[in-house]
Amino acid sequence: MTIHSGGGARILIIDDEPQIRKLLKVTLQAHRFDIHEAEAGEAGIYQASIVHPDLIVLDLGLPDMSGMDVLRRIREWSSVPIIVLTAKEREEDKIAALDGGADDYVTKPFGMGELLARIRVALRHVASSVQEPVLRFGPLVIDLAQRLVELDGSRVKLTPTEYDLLKTLATNAGKVMTQRQLLQQVWGGHHYESDSHYLRIYIGHLRKKLEEDPTRPRFIETEPGIGYRFLSQD
Incomplete structure (x- = not known):
């Protein structure tokens, strides 16, 4: 995992809701993460290719394309940890996202404490990916x-x-x-x-x-x- 300015990992948020992006940005920056944002799928894929984030928070409901399509496109060339945000009753979306390469999911509405815990686990898993015996x-x-x-x-x-x-x-x-x-x-x-x-x-x-x-x-x-x-x- 690369450490960037601010002392934390670089996180890309792909979500079309300005309030959600603002909440995530303010909270994650307070925990010393370096935050980048995209409000649509194509923009998110582009940001992922140039920013090289350490982790992506991806909303499955995007205006221009399915979040599942974003996940598949990114997985074609990157193994970056991806945590998806899903609607509460969409169990099948959670399964499809995990099978499609997502590392974890958080259900909307979510608590920031839960999301922060999921982020730390995902980053720690990458940091320790050199398998210990x-x-x-x-x-x-x-x-x-x-x-x-x-x-x-x-x-x-x-x-x-x-x-x-x-x-x-x-x-x-x-x-x-x-x-x-x-x-x-x-x-x-x-x-x-x-x-x-x-x-x-x-x-x-x-x-x-x-x-x-x-x-x-x-x-x-x-x-x-x-x-x-x-x-x-x-």
């Missing part, structure tokens, strides 16, 4: 080289599929992983909503082995109707 999440330790998992100093026995699922979630800690993404990365091939019961079963297995109270998980959080998020234990 050992991942540590409080009492949980995952040794990627040895394929070993320990909890509170004791070895946790996992099946190969359980380990692959845990590894996929943990290496994307803080990010929402959709059901389709997890099915493709862990089981491979093409999977559909009808296959999601496999995922629920294995998530249940992991929670029984890792969580003190599987009904109140501290590691694997359910994003209802969308997928799962591995909590980064900050």
Whole structure:
């Protein structure tokens, strides 16, 4: 991650609502981020190409083109973290955006505290993208080289599929992983909503082995109707 003037990361806001852009700009600048703005999709794509932001906040409802099209266009040449802003009831938009390459989403109306937390997680994930051989999440330790998992100093026995699922979630800690993404990365091939019961079963297995109270998980959080998020234990 590049550090720019003001001491923070460079963030591009693509949103057609002036009030939202002003709120984001004032708040994020107060947290020492370097802010750039665009009020439409084409302008946002152009800004992304010349500004080279460290992170993009993208509204899916834009006047000139779909926010999904902006996401796809940017993903053709950049892996910059993208957090999308979505309408509250549009669950399918959240899934499509995550499957299309977004790193996270925040639902409108949103609290700035929540958005700031999402931004920090996304930037931290990029900063630590050089994969460490050992991942540590409080009492949980995952040794990627040895394929070993320990909890509170004791070895946790996992099946190969359980380990692959845990590894996929943990290496994307803080990010929402959709059901389709997890099915493709862990089981491979093409999977559909009808296959999601496999995922629920294995998530249940992991929670029984890792969580003190599987009904109140501290590691694997359910994003209802969308997928799962591995909590980064900050």
